[in-house]
Amino acid sequence: MSGLAPIEPVLLARRGKPNSASLGTYLADGGYASWKKVLGGVKSAEWTPAKLTDVVKASGLRGRGGAGFPCGLKWTFVPSKEKRGDKPVYLLCNADESEPGTFKDRLLIENDPHQILEGMMLASFALEVKHAYIYIRGEMVHGAEILNAAVKEAHEKGLLGTDVLGSGVDLTITVHRGAGAYICGEETALIESLEGKRGHPRIKPPFPAVSGAWGCPTVVNNVETLCCVKHIVDRGAEWFKGVGRNEKNTGPKLYCVSGHVEKPGVYEAPIGIPWEQLLAMAGGIRGGRKLKAVIPGGSSAPMLTAAEIAGVPMDFDGLVAARSMFGSAGIIVMDETADIPKAVTNIAKFYAHESCGQCTPCREGTPWLHKMLKRVVNGEGKKSDLDLLLQISNQMGNGMTICVFADAAIAPVISGITKFREEFEAYIAKSNHPDFALAAPEDLTNKVADRTASWRA
Amino acid sequence: MSGGQNIPVAEQAGNPRAGEHGALSCGRTLSFSRETGADFDRLLGRYSTKQSALLPTLWLAQREWGWISREAVDYVATLLDLAPAFVWGVVTFYTMYNRAPVGKHLIQVCTSISCHLNGAEEVFHECKKRLGGLKSGEVSPDGKFTVIEVECLAQCDKAPAVMVNDDDYFVITKDKLDAFLGSLK
Numbered sequence: 001m002s003g004l005a006p007i008e009p010v011l012l013a014r015r016g017k018p019n020s021a022s023l024g025t026y027l028a029d030g031g032y033a034s035w036k037k038v039l040g041g042v043k044s045a046e047w048t049p050a051k052l053t054d055v056v057k058a059s060g061l062r063g064r065g066g067a068g069f070p071c072g073l074k075w076t077f078v079p080s081k082e083k084r085g086d087k088p089v090y091l092l093c094n095a096d097e098s099e100p101g102t103f104k105d106r107l108l109i110e111n112d113p114h115q116i117l118e119g120m121m122l123a124s125f126a127l128e129v130k131h132a133y134i135y136i137r138g139e140m141v142h143g144a145e146i147l148n149a150a151v152k153e154a155h156e157k158g159l160l161g162t163d164v165l166g167s168g169v170d171l172t173i174t175v176h177r178g179a180g181a182y183i184c185g186e187e188t189a190l191i192e193s194l195e196g197k198r199g200h201p202r203i204k205p206p207f208p209a210v211s212g213a214w215g216c217p218t219v220v221n222n223v224e225t226l227c228c229v230k231h232i233v234d235r236g237a238e239w240f241k242g243v244g245r246n247e248k249n250t251g252p253k254l255y256c257v258s259g260h261v262e263k264p265g266v267y268e269a270p271i272g273i274p275w276e277q278l279l280a281m282a283g284g285i286r287g288g289r290k291l292k293a294v295i296p297g298g299s300s301a302p303m304l305t306a307a308e309i310a311g312v313p314m315d316f317d318g319l320v321a322a323r324s325m326f327g328s329a330g331i332i333v334m335d336e337t338a339d340i341p342k343a344v345t346n347i348a349k350f351y352a353h354e355s356c357g358q359c360t361p362c363r364e365g366t367p368w369l370h371k372m373l374k375r376v377v378n379g380e381g382k383k384s385d386l387d388l389l390l391q392i393s394n395q396m397g398n399g400m401t402i403c404v405f406a407d408a409a410i411a412p413v414i415s416g417i418t419k420f421r422e423e424f425e426a427y428i429a430k431s432n433h434p435d436f437a438l439a440a441p442e443d444l445t446n447k448v449a450d451r452t453a454s455w456r457a
Numbered sequence: 458m459s460g461g462q463n464i465p466v467a468e469q470a471g472n473p474r475a476g477e478h479g480a481l482s483c484g485r486t487l488s489f490s491r492e493t494g495a496d497f498d499r500l501l502g503r504y505s506t507k508q509s510a511l512l513p514t515l516w517l518a519q520r521e522w523g524w525i526s527r528e529a530v531d532y533v534a535t536l537l538d539l540a541p542a543f544v545w546g547v548v549t550f551y552t553m554y555n556r557a558p559v560g561k562h563l564i565q566v567c568t569s570i571s572c573h574l575n576g577a578e579e580v581f582h583e584c585k586k587r588l589g590g591l592k593s594g595e596v597s598p599d600g601k602f603t604v605i606e607v608e609c610l611a612q613c614d615k616a617p618a619v620m621v622n623d624d625d626y627f628v629i630t631k632d633k634l635d636a637f638l639g640s641l642k
Contacts, residue, residue: 100569100609138553139610141623174503179512179551182608196504196511196537198550214505258571258613265614299570299609330613332570346573350608356550 003277004270007243010252011227012268015111021146023153026114032159034233035121039167052126056229058237060250065094065185065222066298066327068316071229077209078127078217090218091124091132092194093226095147096178096185098137099298100350101330104254104266105223109136109143112227113150117173119226121159122233124171127219131172135190138179147175182354186403187220188212189356200358201403224254245272249315253329257282260289260335272315278331289335293420297327299347300408302415303340324415340423344416345373351409359401366409368392373413381428386417478545481557483526493521497536507537511547515554524555552607560596560603562641565620566629568606571613576630580617581606583631587638602641 014020014029026032041047057072078089093116097105108116116134124132136144151173154160162170176194178184184193188202191213212218221229228251232240244250253271255278258264262283269278275294285291291306296314302324304312312322319326334343352370357363372389375381393410400406417424489497496517500510514537518529525548534541548554555563566572566581585591585604596603612618615627621641629637 097611098609101571101613102609103611103613106611137611138551139607139620142625177513177516179515180553180607181551193512194509195506196508196539196547198547214509256613258616259574264571264616295570332574332613334574338574343570343573346568347570350569353608 004245004273007252007268007270009268010231011108011115011224011254012111012266014115015107020111021113021150023114023150023157026112031114032118034230035118035159036165038122038125038233039165039169042167042169047125049126049128052122052233055237056126056232059228059232059240060237060247061225061228061232061240062249062316063222064224064228064253064329066099066300068326071221071225074209074221075123075127075219077207078219079210081128084217087216088131089127089129090213090216091120091127091129092187092190092213092218092220093120093132093134094185094187094190094220094222095134095136095140095143096190097140097223097328098182098185099300099328099330100347101256101258101295101298101332102328103256103258104329106140106143107254107266108223108227109140110146113147114154115227115230116147116223117150117154117160119228119230120173121171122229123219123221123226125169129219130170131174133194133213134173134175135184135194136175136177137184138177144175144177151175181356182350183356183403183405186405189403190220191218198356200356201405203402228252243270245270245313245315245318248317249313253315255281255314256328256330257333258331259333260286260338261333262286272313272318275309275312275314278314279333282333285333285335287335289337291333292336292338293334293340295330295332295334295412296322297325298330299332299350300411301325301327302411303334303419304415305419339377340416340420341373341377341427344412345370345377347412348373348409351405355405355409359406361396361400362406362409365392365396365406369409369413376424376427376431379427379431380433381424381431382433383428385428386421386424389413390417478527478530478542480525480527480530480545480548483522483524483528485528487522487526487528487532489517489521489532493517508539511537511539511544512551515544515548519554524558557594558596561601562603562621564602564604564641565607565610566604567608567610567612567616567618567620569609569613571609572616572618575616577617579631580619580629580634583634584638587634 019025038047053072053075061071062068063071095105120132134147160171160173181199183189184199186201187208189199193199194213208218208220240251243252249272251271252268255267267281293303293305294309295301295303296319304324308322312318316326348370352366355362355366372385376385393414397407397410500513504510514533518525518533522529530544531541534544568577568581588597588602591597591604594605610618610620617629619626619629
């Protein structure tokens with residue numbers, strides 16, 4: 001295992017400074033220099049939307065919200081002016097951070113809102129957006145207040161509005177609060193919610209870049225992604241590419257470490273640092289205990305055993321190679337005292353509660369999984385339950401539904417049961433269910449076969 | 458609603474009149490105060506359709522009246538030219554619109570995975586117990602408390618995390634529960 005050299009914080013450089021959320025301190029720290037630089041170069045054509053997009057493309061920035069899609073490429077999917085006609089383009093900042101185990105965007109919003117706004121301004125310039133929205137989850141009441149205050153300050157200073165700094169560029173930013181629905185972090189559900197509807201994901205295509213909010217071309221970017229855009233314009237694409245493990249995983253990254261570690265928190269590091277280095281940053285496992293499992297990318301990511309995560313580079317490709325996913329970098333650490341069946345049941349409860357109800361496999365499947373898992377951990381499980389759980393899971397995922405929520409819901413169930421099956425079996429061995437506790441799956445199969453035979457007779 | 462029942466829709470609990478949505482009635486007609494009305498007018502300018510102002514308008518309604526009653530649904534529907542049933546459908550989709558009155562302190566205990574690993578379920582049950590055996594979502598007799606379980610609050614590094622109305626409280630372990638509840642006047 002070779003580590004990556006630590007970096008000076010970039011995204012979190014202003015964390016904890018007095019009044020870090022105010023415009024005054026942001027300007028004093030050199031904030032909005034990129035926005036002014038870009039606007040100053042509009043008339044001389046030193047800066048054009050295409051040029052800014054190229055810089056972001058060259059940086060290799062991949063979306064920090066979960067999917068890891070190349071940000072600059074996403075921007076190029078917006079139809080050209082000739083093709084889109086009079087339709088405006090919208091930029092939506094996805095601040096609906098709800099993935100269990102993820103808490104990086106909240107930190108950025110509460111500590112450094114102007115960093116997000118500057119990222120949005122630059123992205124809006126690249127996309128020729130005149131009205132951008134921040135969709136912030138309902139629970140972040142103070143976060144929304146902080147963002148609203150920041151937007152107001154930026155308007156008053158002339159950094160937003162019409163003909164910003166005499167450049168001819170118009171831009172307004174609106175903060176829109178959600179009201180408690182995990183699914184609204186999915187970009188098309190977010191758009192539906194912004195339009196004043198239930199947050200039901202849309203069938204794709206058309207993709208939002210072609211037809212998104214109010215039927216217009218729309219780009220949805222995560223808070224951290226937009227913050228990265230600001231620093232890419234500040235320091236150049238080459239600098240961004242120079243940070244991180246390889247050319248496909250570039251830039252500084254925020255890691256949210258929670259669970260059984262000594263110092264849970266958000267840590268900034270070059271993307272792709274090895275697991276051990278990250279764990280050391282978070283102070284190691286709590287109480288000197290041994291590591292049992294890690295969920296490396298928010299609760300939707302398949303869990304990895306201690307052996308599987310050893311030496312894994314914590315980035316998009318490193319975790320795919322380890323057969324999990326990087327997701328939102330919400331790293332949930334479980335030590336040897338963790339009860340995996342109970343943890344999986346808890347996660348299943350989350351998905352049963354949050355399914356939007358649009359597609360049958362997900363709406364029906366998620367509560368089934370939760371009910372069956374509850375039965376197992378409550379000592380009423382049947383021996384056939386584990387295989388049935390896996391069977392139901394397989395019928396829910398892999399493209400059976402409009403969005404990937406169902407795939408997220410089954411990941412912890414499948415990985416938990418296959419990797420820690422003995423822990424589930426220990427619960428079933430103690431089951432109070434007299435009829436089924438001792439019946440082996442073969443016996444049940446035979447019984448069904450017998451019955452079918454008797455019907456035929 | 459169980460299947461096979463032959464009761465007319467209008468006579469079922471929560472359905473005050475046939476063909477209407479099932480929101481609870483607050484027993485009086487509602488309209489926004491002048492201040493909230495001004496906030497509402499400002500909202501409309503921010504979106505390209507009136508309907509898009511629905512979520513923020515419901516927030517205004519909840520700020521004004523504490524919960525979303527049948528009359529609030531009807532009022533908001535009229536303001537935005539929407540069907541009341543549609544508005545009610547949106548209200549019920551999101552968890553943060555209160556569909557019944559809640560206590561002065563709405564205690565929202567996160568029990569998602571990181572908080573679960575730090576004993577959040579125990580905190581949730583103990584919290585209800587210490588408030589006189591409150592049930593989830595129930596208002597205490599003095600009108601001061603309602604305790605509910607919520608999903609991830611994005612405070613996983615400060616688990617178990619609790620939110621009271623709009624404020625965040627961190628590391629509310631079982632032994633800190635008495636001090637925490639005592640701080641809510």
